[in-house]
Amino acid sequence: MDEEIWFEDVEQFLICPRRYCLEKEYKNKRGIISEQETREMMKLGFSVEKPILSTELFGLNLVSDPQAVVPDGDKWKIILNKSAKTFKNKYITEAAFHGYIFSSVGYIVSEVIIVSPYFTKRIDWRDGLTRLFALIENLAELRMQDLPEPKPVSQCKTCPHVLDCTGVLVEKQDLLAIHGLSDKTRIKLIEEGVNNLSAIIQIQELKDISKESLEKLKKKALALIEKKEVVLSQYQELPDGIFLDIESHTSRNFDYLFGVLVNDKYIPFLCENEEQEYRVFADTIDFLDQTDGPIYHYCAYEPSRFSSLSERWSDLKPVFSKIKKRFADIYQILSKHVALPLFTYSLKSVARLYGFHWRTNLDGLRASRYFQLWLNTHDELYLKTVLDYNEDDTRAAKVVWERLNLLRNN
Incomplete structure (x- = not known):
């Protein structure tokens, strides 16, 4: 065939x-x-x-x-x-x-x-x-060639093969394995004769790169070679809090699901259509206002969307103003203070590194398509799959949060 x-x-x-x-x-x-x-x-x-x-x-x-x-x-x-x-x-x-x-x-x-x-x-x-x-x-x-070599691209952040591809890059000592390394810096390293991970660890100084940046770069290379986390700088303990993840409908441009994990219980705030977005968003921020502790999220999307929605509905602004200072970006804490044996620090990649498994094969775009299928068919299986995906995102963020606290205390 x-x-x-x-x-x-x-x-x-x-x-x-x-x-x-x-x-x-x-x-x-x-x-x-x-x-x-x-x-x-x-x-x-x-x-x-x-x-x-x-x-x-x-x-x-x-x-x-x-x-x-x-x-x-x-x-x-x-x-x-x-x-x-x-x-x-x-x-x-x-x-x-x-x-x-x-x-x-x-x-x-x-x-x-x-x-x-x-x-x-x-x-x-x-x-x-x-x-x-x-x-x-x-x-x-x-079909008749060897498996192509890994080449990091933006779509890697949701790919299930990141751990394997990182391993291949590290085995080759490829500088592409270093998270956040710009093309400009990579070319500068190669021009200086530093063309592999081990060589980075050995260098004492590099023109136009500060001592602090160089030390961070060396620790990132070390994390990859030794296949373990390396703390870049100390950070405060992350207190108990709430974990938040939003799903957005790409074709209709509205946020249809606000998933909250509180006391290890998942609570979905779901819109069935655009007309419900105001009410559901209001319910979400009212609920968050009744809780304590940081509102953890992964990357900047959640506070950005909350800010945009509160601008759209000015009567909700006072409540958002009360809770916005509680937002805490796990990704920013992680990328600033810890080097990982990964070339991408996306939630999917980091949580998989720590053994977390999603129950679905969705990403944000596929989840949006499943949500539309649910709207069209009312087949509850589509909705359950979307809710499982969103819940897993909140639980994956909690796994990374737990690991950050464990690293700090070791």
Whole structure:
């Protein structure tokens, strides 16, 4: 059986070939209808929602599953739904992917239409064919090559393979393993002949880098080599508190879930639609106002959203003003005071380092999609999955908080 390639596989290959290789597997064809049913309906000239068609290219079985295909005279138009606010160049490649598959099996595509709440764009899918063919050829060749080397990118922060990739980079003594190391500093190090982790530990001074920054850099390299945390500087004990995590609906631009972990009990404040956002946010800050201790979060998103929402609804500002000084960013404390054997200090990576496991394979974007599926279908399984994901985020933050206190006391 040829390996099945969906466009999401092409997207993953573009972001990180290594993750694509680690996660590729044969997939059951998805969709409301089968490929045979798609062909039968199109032969009758019907529009088809969630069609499925496939064709072979370079020994790979490409599978197309657009939102819809509609007749256009003796040709067809393909519809792709998006939630983005602006048009992205990758949509040209995606249009070529679907247009090529349908046209190659006899259903000539006149155009591909990208539909977003913010724009509609008509694409000549042939414009992306050259790039598409090169990508698929590279995918086919990748099967006969060794696993690609890790290359840190922004999407690594949610990837489950960070621990393994860090190990590979450290084994190679690659400077890319150092969290927060800018390209400018990395190039400067290499120009000075410092081109591996062990060499960093040995240097005594480096031009244009302060002694304090150099010591921090050396400790980060040491943490990677010795595969353990290294305290960069002392910090105060982190008192008991509350853990907060927000989920936002990307396509509708509203915060639909405020998850709170208090006394090890998870409490979700859930919006079922945009109209409920005011009431649910008000309930959330009223609840937080009745508690004591720091309001822990991981990175700056939560206080930023609280600030924006309180600006939108000025009557809620007084309550937010009372609690905002209690917000405490675990990431800022961690990155300032502790070096970890990781190249990214995202919550997903750090909590996994400490043995925490999420019950779902979601990230923020996938959670938003599951939430929309729940709104569309009222299938409680979708909602439960989103709530499990959000609860796990709050519990993961607590795990990191516990580890920070343990490190401080050792």
